[in-house]
Amino acid sequence: MSRNILVTGGAxxxxSHTCKALHSAGYIPVTFDNLVSGHKWAVQWGPLVRADLKDRDALGLCFEQFKPEGVIHFAAFAYVGESVTDPAKYYANNVANTIGLLEAMRTYGxxxxxxxxTCAVYGIPKVLPLTESHPSAPINPYGHSKCFIEQIxxxxxxxxxxxxxxxxxxNAAGADPDGDLGEDHDPETHLIPLALRACRHGTRPLTVFGTDWDTPDGTCIRDYIHVTDLAAAHLLAMGYLETNKDGRFNLGNGNGYSVLDIINAIREVTGQEIRWQAGSRRAGDPSRLVADAGLAKRELGWSPCYPDMTDIICHAWQWMAKHEGFLA
Ligand SMILES: NC(=O)c1ccc[n+]([C@@H]2O[C@H](COP(=O)([O-])OP(=O)(O)OC[C@H]3O[C@@H](n4cnc5c(N)ncnc54)[C@H](O)[C@@H]3O)[C@@H](O)[C@H]2O)c1
Known part of the structure; x- marks a missing residue:
């Protein structure tokens, strides 16, 4: 049997972290990616098919050539604000292109x-921590696009x-502990890389979106999960599907960190100051998002190896140092 797994968005x-985990487990990850936001350097663990998911011929050829035994589907647009101003772009790539992928899967068996x-499928939480039985009520087209796909x-x-x-x-965070891979979005909207950049460059202060939330220090609370722990969950999910038809699982650590908690943790890890300024709230930002990932632990046997925020920040900082060529 083929050990190929098709990984859309593998760059x-x-x-890319999941491709590394697949490779370590003996699979061949076949990355299908148009590099719209991914990187060629991140494809180190198997072949790259550089193509757009909307290209049905390229997709068909890829299934024909590699005969993957399964698909892991990351490729999507993921900027919440942009999804509000340009929903067509999000529904075309995230929903219509996913249907194209599913049709190719049907054709090739x-x-x-x-x-x-994403946790964006829940919208504004009614209770915390969030379990999978919490109603889905997304508040932006990005969240809706993911919800539609779950239904499809x-x-x-x-x-x-x-x-x-x-x-x-x-919130995915951190970087490969061996320093092979890390986070490199453009534009970057995620707190930890932005705060590390503010630390490193010191030119522009970090903007904190809202300091008047109903939280102990007034800033938003989020649940950060190490990207290597996320990657591991995908392998477990692939195995789970050998004997189960379907599943929906939260992946988080169950610990809520405020923006100021993260800034303080980064100060401790890097030994450097972070200049920050208060900005206004972003529309549609829930004040708190914290996962109950008990179901993934029970059903998939998932157990995060790097729940500690110090590890998450250390790995992200080491990656940035290597990638940008400075000493952490
Ligand atoms: N990063 C997070 O915190 C987070 C949280 C929740 C959910 N997600 C979801 O996880 C997935 C991966 O997120 P990420 O942070 O790694 O994003 P990313 O932008 O780094 O990766 C997405 C990849 O998909 C590729 N891609 C996009 N559209 C494509 C298309 N039409 N054809 C071929 N390739 C295409 C991009 O080039 C990129 O390599 C996304 O679906 C995102 O919605 C991410």
Whole structure:
């Protein structure tokens, strides 16, 4: 049997870390990526098919050539603000292109898919920590696009026997502990790399979006999960689909950190000051998002190796030092 796994978006942040984990477990990750936000240097663990998901011929050729036994689907646009101003772009790439991928899977008899979903499917939490039974009520087109795909996957399961796991990530953070890979988005919107850049360059202060939230220090609270722990969950999810039809799992550490907690933790790790300024709240930002990932632990046997915020920040800082060529 083929050990190939098709990884859409395998040149991106979470995708590339997952390709490394797949390679370590004996699979061949076949990255399908148009490099719109991913990087060629991040594809180190298997072949790269450089193509756009909307190119059905390229997708078909890829299935024909590599005969993957499963798909891990990361490729998407993921800027919440942009999804509000340009929803067409998000529904075309995240929803329509996913349907194209699922059709190719049907055509070539590939029956297992692990899908990158998000805590944005929950919208504003009614209770915390969030479990998978919390109602889905997204508040932006990005969250809706992920919710639609979850439904489409369920419907494809009922009608065509497709098996799927939707992994609802909270905030992905950190970098490969060996320093091979890390986060390099442009533009970067994630707090930890932005704060590390503010530390490193010191030219522009970090903007904190809202200091008047109903939280102990007034800043938003989020649940950060190490990217290597996310990667491991994808392998477990692929294995889970050998005997199960579908699943939806939160992936987070269950610990809430405020923006100021993160800034303080970064000060401690780097020994450097971070200049920050208060900005206004961003529309649609929930004040707190914290996961209950008990289901993933029970059903997948998932157990994060790097729950400690110091490790997450250390790895991200070491990666930035290596990538930008300075001494951490
Ligand atoms: N980073 C997070 O904290 C986070 C949280 C929740 C969910 N997610 C989801 O996880 C997935 C990966 O996130 P990431 O941070 O690694 O993003 P990323 O931008 O680093 O990776 C996405 C990859 O998909 C590729 N891609 C996009 N559209 C494509 C297309 N039409 N054809 C081929 N390739 C295409 C990009 O070039 C990129 O390499 C996304 O689906 C995102 O919505 C991320």
């Amino acid at each position: 991106g942040y979470i995708g 590939c029956r297992r898919i692990v899908f990158s979903s 996957l369920t419907d494809y399961g009922t009608a065509y026997g497709l098996r799927h796991v939707a992994l609802r990530y909270f």
